[in-house]
Amino acid sequence: MSATPQPTPRKRAVVGVILRQNQFLTIRRSQTVAAPGKICFPGGGIQPGETEAEALVREIREELGISSIAGSRLYENVTGWGTSVAWWLTQIEEDAQVEINLEEVAHWSWMPPQVMLRHPDLLSSNRDFLASWRQARFVIPGITVPDDWDDADD
Ligand SMILES: Nc1nc2c([nH]c(=O)n2[C@H]2C[C@H](O)[C@@H](COP(=O)(O)OP(=O)(O)OP(=O)(O)O)O2)c(=O)[nH]1
Numbered sequence: 001m002s003a004t005p006q007p008t009p010r011k012r013a014v015v016g017v018i019l020r021q022n023q024f025l026t027i028r029r030s031q032t033v034a035a036p037g038k039i040c041f042p043g044g045g046i047q048p049g050e051t052e053a054e055a056l057v058r059e060i061r062e063e064l065g066i067s068s069i070a071g072s073r074l075y076e077n078v079t080g081w082g083t084s085v086a087w088w089l090t091q092i093e094e095d096a097q098v099e100i101n102l103e104e105v106a107h108w109s110w111m112p113p114q115v116m117l118r119h120p121d122l123l124s125s126n127r128d129f130l131a132s133w134r135q136a137r138f139v140i141p142g143i144t145v146p147d148d149w150d151d152a153d154d
Helices: 052-064 113-118 124-134
Strands: 012-020 023-029 043-045 069-078 084-091 105-111
Touching: 012 052, 023 113, 043 052, 052 069, 052 084, 052 105, 069 124, 105 113, 113 124
Parallel strands: 012 084
Antiparallel strands: 012 023, 012 043, 023 105, 069 084
């Protein structure tokens, strides 16, 4: 008897939306990982047996060298390349000392949402995330959609 072929499970990832004074903590991906040089949030793939929150905290530790706490799950979508991504509002200490892992991250910075949305190197799925926020499909506690986003931005 031949087994019925099963669909390949989607790859799952989790990302951290970290806020400070109306800006998001963004990273530029290193040249040696997938999507090299793209701007996005910290995060990564969920390993077997991990919860989303566990994977989030592990990835932020690996990439930025800091502790974090998974706050609330904001949104979920599927990238153009078929990865299911969970977006979590995430807390870090006020005085956290970021030390990037250069194998994974080339640079990090605080970025206002308008700058992020217009950034030419923004990862496409993050553009979708910001556009969905702009369209009020979900809210991000602690920050409101900027007034000066015009329709041309999404
Ligand atoms: N890190 C991160 N990944 C994101 C974001 N938005 C988004 O769609 N993704 C996708 C890209 C990838 O398909 C997946 C995570 O990939 P990754 O390359 O960062 O993960 P990783 O370090 O664990 O690498 P891998 O072993 O899973 O390949 O999530 C984001 O803002 N940050």
